[in-house]
Amino acid sequence: MIKERSSGLLWINYIRAIAAFGVVLVHVAADVITEWGAIPNSQWWSANIYDSLARGCVPMFIMVSGALLLPHQDSMRDFFRKRVNRVLVPFLTWTILYLIWKKVFYKPDLGLAQSFGMAIDGGVWFHLWFFYVLAGMYLVTPIFRIFIAHASRAQVGYFISIWFILGSFLPFLDKLVRLLGWPGFQLDLSVVIAQGFIGYFILGAFLIKYARPEWLRSAGIVWTGCFMICLFGTGWLTARSGSFKETFYDNLAPNIVLYCASFFVMAKFILTAVEERLPSDCKAFIVLLSKASLGIYLIHPMIIDVLDKGRLGLVLKSNEGPAWIMIPVLAGVVYFVSFFIIRAIQAVPFLRRIV
Secondary structure (H helix, E strand, C coil), X not given: CCCCCCCCCHHHHHHHHHHHHHHHHHHHHHXXXXXXXXXXXXXXXXXXXXXXXXXXXXXXXXXXHHHHHCCCCCCHHHHHHHHHHHHHHHHHHHHHHHHHHHHXXXXXXCCHHHHHHHHHHCCCCHHHHHHHHHHHHHHHHHHHHHHXXXXXXXXXXXXXXXXXXXXXXXXXXXXXXXXXXXXXCCCCCCCHHHCCCHHHHHHHHHHHHXXXXXXXXXXXXXXXXXXXXXHHHHHHHHHHHCCCCCHHHCCCCHHHHHHHHHHHHHHHHHHHHHHXXXXXXXXXXXXXXXXXXXXXXXXXXXXXXXXXXXXXXXXXXXXXXXXXXXXXXXXXXXXHHHHHHHHHHHCCCCCHHHC
16 A cells, blocks of 8 residues: 555555455445344345455555565665655645544534544544554564564564464454353463564565465465355354454454465466556556555545435445445445545645655
8 A cells, every 4th residue: 555666566566456445345345244133144244255355455555565665675764754755644634634524524523632632542533543553564664674684584484473373363262262252361471572463564575575386276275265264254253142243354363364465475476477468558557556555545434424424415325225236336436436536636746745
């Protein structure tokens, strides 16, 4: 999503474009997936299929950033200067825009002090949490660049393994057994450096360097298996609990980690082969979608809100009509309306920095 160096890596642009659509699809499906018990099962399962397919879209952006940033070396001054231009300016601008949006449409009594508090704790709008994660990634990037530059494949793999076990598998298992009504557990072993989204950052750098074509078949099997686990695991846990449970949807769930890793491997080799057969116009359009991915991420909740509330006289909701049709259609409308608005913003020199 964030615009980094991707020249010569056209498949990275494809991942960005696909992941941006995945984010839109997840948010469009939310109105249906959260209505377990209040809608027909066929409607809910349609949303579950789309949501399970699109899971991992945000971690994929983090993997792409790690793949492009960590192997590169430049001065700390240059690195942070670029981050201010590419991340901080859009974040601050859209935080203000969403605060205005919230005041106009939802909280007319929203004051300056409350707005500032929301901006600090990430409560302005649901999708802006991603920038707080990015900020953390970027603060440690100069340190992890040294690690990636000098560590062996085994050492990087060791770090990823620790992260997967301590930051993904064990917390997921603890959460799952508690939901099933069994005694939970918490391993009293604090390895803070291998927690959270940092593992995706390192994983992207690892896979872009070490992934091999012979991994492709295994990656396809893992990807399919993780999709099925997400799909039927969510259905099983939701039915058992009597309300929607997103445990298998969690960005740090082990099935999502493996889903993202396998998709990244498939993208690296399949999309590289596909691009050789694509017309130049098609390639150019995909690059435009990729360059607009940050802006699409930022603006699409406004488009969803406008359509959901009928603010322009047209109401489009994913939970009105057959979900298997409405979800992808509405996602496509939101995605491309967002894209064309962002392209218009990018055409204005003094505005392009905000997207």
